[in-house]
Amino acid sequence: MTNIQVVGRHSVDAPVLRYDPTRVELEAFLEGQPRYRIDQVWRGLYERGAPLEDLTDIPKALRSTLVELLPSALEPAAESVSRDGQTVKWLWRLHDGRTIETVLMHYRDRTTVCVSTQAGCAMACGFCATGQSGFDRQLSVGEIVEQVARARVTSAPRRVSNVVFMGMGEPMANYDRMWAAVERIHGDIGISARHITVSTVGVIPGIDRLGDEALPVNLAVSLHAANDTLRNELVPVNRRYPIEELVRACERYLAAKNRRISFEWALIEGVNDRDSDARELAVLCHRLRAHVNLIPLNPTPGYPTKGTSRAGVDGFCDQLEQLGINATVRRNRGTEIDAACGQLRASRQILDPRRLG
Numbered sequence: 001m002t003n004i005q006v007v008g009r010h011s012v013d014a015p016v017l018r019y020d021p022t023r024v025e026l027e028a029f030l031e032g033q034p035r036y037r038i039d040q041v042w043r044g045l046y047e048r049g050a051p052l053e054d055l056t057d058i059p060k061a062l063r064s065t066l067v068e069l070l071p072s073a074l075e076p077a078a079e080s081v082s083r084d085g086q087t088v089k090w091l092w093r094l095h096d097g098r099t100i101e102t103v104l105m106h107y108r109d110r111t112t113v114c115v116s117t118q119a120g121c122a123m124a125c126g127f128c129a130t131g132q133s134g135f136d137r138q139l140s141v142g143e144i145v146e147q148v149a150r151a152r153v154t155s156a157p158r159r160v161s162n163v164v165f166m167g168m169g170e171p172m173a174n175y176d177r178m179w180a181a182v183e184r185i186h187g188d189i190g191i192s193a194r195h196i197t198v199s200t201v202g203v204i205p206g207i208d209r210l211g212d213e214a215l216p217v218n219l220a221v222s223l224h225a226a227n228d229t230l231r232n233e234l235v236p237v238n239r240r241y242p243i244e245e246l247v248r249a250c251e252r253y254l255a256a257k258n259r260r261i262s263f264e265w266a267l268i269e270g271v272n273d274r275d276s277d278a279r280e281l282a283v284l285c286h287r288l289r290a291h292v293n294l295i296p297l298n299p300t301p302g303y304p305t306k307g308t309s310r311a312g313v314d315g316f317c318d319q320l321e322q323l324g325i326n327a328t329v330r331r332n333r334g335t336e337i338d339a340a341c342g343q344l345r346a347s348r349q350i351l352d353p354r355r356l357g
């Protein structure tokens with residue numbers, strides 16, 4: 001084993017974590033080992049879906065060395081499972097004590113993992129628990145990829161079919177590592193790009209870069225308001241990337257990739273759930289043939305306004321459909337276990353601050 005440069009780390013003095021090295025970097029790391037061993041380790045980490053400690057086909061001594069020199073990035077700080085067992089949420093503690101969340105969701109026809117790309121977030125959306133707590137740091141490639149690897153172990157025998165970059169953080173603000181993680185999840189874990197969704201608050205340069213990539217992933221945009229006055233208030237980054245420019249960037253993405261774009265819309269009572277909101281949203285959707293995902297706002301400690309009632313959500317959805325727009329209501333199935341947008345971390349901070357490193 002030799003010390004090598006691993007580019008996917010979050011900083012030059014961070015440790016090299018289990019899923020940080022690329023295949024080539026791992027080869028350098030395992031210098032002197034026969035090629036078939038390197039293949040075995042790589043397949044063990046990415047294809048087998050078992051913890052490294054359990055890969056008994058790798059000689060014990062090598063396994064112990066790997067476990068020691070390539071430590072796991074994620075130590076469970078809390079885990080919660082919904083009553084029906086269909087949603088699992090983790091709060092992970094990272095090597096420097098920061099915490100992030102990952103959610104595993106089983107549906108009838110698919111199993112989705114929702115991953116974080118940053119510890120905290122700098123986008124400062126007032127209704128979002130992560131936004132309320134500010135930015136800590138970027139996640140490394142390994143810290144992102146291992147979230148999928150760990151969820152996969154828990155998910156078995158059900159296969160993880162989809163990955164959404166909708167956890168903590170703004171994926172486009174950690175673009176290089178986020179994209180390296182997408183390539184690893186696609187190429188090595190084997191989840192097709194068509195089943196990977198990158199969600200952004202609307203960072204236009206990131207959308208344009210995504211359009212230049214070879215892999216056609218799905219793009220989701222957290223819109224929440226369809227006029228600049230309201231969006232400036234709900235999503236502060238709108239002042240930098242206003243709606244008309246954002247929609248044009250989405251048009252470019254659509255032209256480049258021909259993948260369906262979706263808008264996320266957290267329904268907030270009396271704020272963005274009025275008839276006029278539905279009509280304004282419909283105009284933008286028509287331009288992009290976009291799909292809308294509606295979710296009643298989850299309550300967070302720092303935002304007093306309530307989510308729209310169930311009947312109000314259904315009414316808003318019906319109205320969109322009458323305007324010819326495809327919309328889906330996402331029952332925030334995570335609410336009961338704080339599985340939304342930094343809420344597990346936030347509730348831990350309130351309940352038991354000692355648990356945070």
Ligand code: SAH
Nearest residue numbers: 128166170199200201222264266297298341
């Ligand atoms: N930064 C990225 C991805 C993370 S947020 C983005 O903005 O898309 C994932 C989704 O959860 C976003 O659509 C976000 O706006 C939404 N969200 C944040 N806080 C929420 C809350 N309290 N209730 C409902 N949805 C929320």
